[in-house]
Amino acid sequence: MNNDGCICAVCPIARRLGVPKFEPYFKIKSFLQKHGVVVRSSNYELYADLSEKMMNIIGRFADNQHIYSIDESFLHFDNYSKIITDWHQYGHDIRRAIWKETRLPVGVGFGPTATLAKAANHAAKKLPGFKGVALIDSQESSESILKQMSVGDVWGVGRRISKRLEQQGINSAFELSKVPIKIIRKEFSVVMERTVSELNGQKCLNWDEIKEPKKEIFSTRSFGQRVGDYHALKAALVQHGSIVSKKARNQSSTIKKLLIFASSSPHDDYYYKRSLIYQFPVATDNSCDIAQAIDHVLDEIFEPGVQFYRCGVGAIELSSRLFQQDDLFLPDNSNPALMKCLDKINNRWGQGTLKIGSEGKTEKWQMRREFLSPRYTSSWNDIPRIICS
Structure with missing residues (x-):
């Protein structure tokens, strides 16, 4: 659950029981x-730590890796055909290594294009008979898997597009792959045209496009309890700003424009929402610059008497640090060495070990996590203790 308010993830057993996603917890x-359903709060620290361990293991099996999300990774096997003779066995080797070292079950899918690799991964996890590993290496294997996939399970096909396709009688991934490219381009978009081409084995997404950095980065969350204090709201916003700046540094981006907002609950009798955009003279990824920007606009956002329910910070215009053009008259104060030191300490000793002073020490405004599971791998206090006598 997120903030102990809404069901955001359901395991297969609970799903068969009829537990719905995105349902308010109090209702069910x-x-x-x-x-006897076991309920757990969102445990971001544990998820991040396990994800990092899993990605490090996966990276050992190829020279070129792209971490696509917290639980998903692409490997590019260039000139590996001479080394690997049995791809199924190689997939099982990957699964076995991850299970042995992290106890995380994963699915492995191989394909000639990124979209077909995603289709194979879907088959490995969801379709019967694959046992965690699926390989698309021929027309026959491609058709077999695509015929068992609904069109909504294709990578890049959202709910709205899948509904439009189903209304036209296109229900499976295989049927989508057979639609003429001219029709797809005319009725949908270039993105959908690429998807269909990739389903037919034509590489349209190169490695750089798959690894394209995010164009916007947001950190936003509702409070565990209402906030009516100026300094508490500032502390929450600065922490969101620190998260955004760290994510920007991770993808070598700098922030040009920052969106800062806070609001009460839309269910309140008096709904208050205020947002402002701060533009930096020189694009930055420095958490201190972000904190100063929040301090600069906070007087215009804060309203006495309002019990704030939600706040957030978003980098809505990003640029690449690798190609950043400096201003002749304004110095770059982003101090990459300082930020590298900050990230190194927090990565080593846990997020929040070192933080901006205006984030404060008290965190009563933090999200509710009354059902939090132990952080076995990232918190000293949660490490299991064994007493031998």
């Missing part, structure tokens, strides 16, 4: 208790 609390 008695149902969950009646059936």
